[in-house]
Amino acid sequence: MINLRNSDIKITAGLRSQFPNDQRPQIVFSGRSNVGKSSLINALLDRKSLARVSSAPGKTITVNFYDIDGKIWFVDLPGYGFAKRAPEDKARWSALTEGFITDVRDDRLVLQLIDMKVGPTNDDLMMLDWLKNAGQRFVVVATKSDKLNKTDYAKQLKSLSSLADTVIPFSALSKAGRDEIRDVIFNFAKG
Numbered sequence: 126m127i128n129l130r131n132s133d134i135k136i137t138a139g140l141r142s143q144f145p146n147d148q149r150p151q152i153v154f155s156g157r158s159n160v161g162k163s164s165l166i167n168a169l170l171d172r173k174s175l176a177r178v179s180s181a182p183g184k185t186i187t188v189n190f191y192d193i194d195g196k197i198w199f200v201d202l203p204g205y206g207f208a209k210r211a212p213e214d215k216a217r218w219s220a221l222t223e224g225f226i227t228d229v230r231d232d233r234l235v236l237q238l239i240d241m242k243v244g245p246t247n248d249d250l251m252m253l254d255w256l257k258n259a260g261q262r263f264v265v266v267a268t269k270s271d272k273l274n275k276t277d278y279a280k281q282l283k284s285l286s287s288l289a290d291t292v293i294p295f296s297a298l299s300k301a302g303r304d305e306i307r308d309v310i311f312n313f314a315k316g
């Protein structure tokens with residue numbers, strides 16, 4: 126059994142050469158800037174601020190590796206979707222990120238985050254296409270579920286369910302969905 130509370134940030138990598146090259150299973154968190162990635166990681170780990178929650182999104186382009194109980198990695202990919210970004214930033218994002226989506230590993234599970242209120246952006250749909258084409262295992266986490274009323278929640282969940290086999294609504298405020306996501310991770314890590 127993995128103890129999610131026994132976790133720490135280990136590596137903040139701005140270069141691929143800084144990635145750990147061991148064979149530990151990886152849970153990869155992918156999504157646009159501001160989608161709620163850091164908030165999800167903190168909620169899963171029962172931590173207030175291990176991952177930094179930011180109001181000013183997406184300045185640093187790094188991949189953050191969290192060491193979970195010495196057994197698995199949580200991999201926090203840099204967010205995408207900021208139009209104002211310089212071309213060299215986009216190149217850097219691609220260099221750091223694409224391998225996690227397209228270099229398929231059996232011991233890698235991608236959590237693709239989509240803002241449930243905003244709905245899938247073109248960038249989100251592109252990420253899903255990459256994952257599907259590559260044959261990489263993934264689930265969709267629909268974030269900020271607390272922002273929708275009952276009717277819109279049901280509508281959006283139905284519409285998102287056409288995008289992935291597994292779609293889990295999540296709220297960092299109420300923690301709704303947290304146990305389900307933990308179960309997905311535990312089951313995956315068991316093999």
Ligand SMILES: Nc1nc2c(ncn2[C@@H]2O[C@H](COP(=O)(O)OP(=O)(O)O)[C@@H](O)[C@H]2O)c(=O)[nH]1
Nearest residue numbers: 158159160161162163164178179269296297298
């Ligand atoms: N209402 C609501 N706000 C959220 C939720 N998750 C994140 N946020 C807010 O969205 C913003 C971005 O969150 P953050 O976790 O830093 O997103 P990241 O850029 O993807 O890491 C912050 O202001 C958070 O407080 C959620 O489940 N519900």
Ligand SMILES: [Mg+2]
Nearest residue numbers: 162163177178
């Ligand atoms: Mg973040």
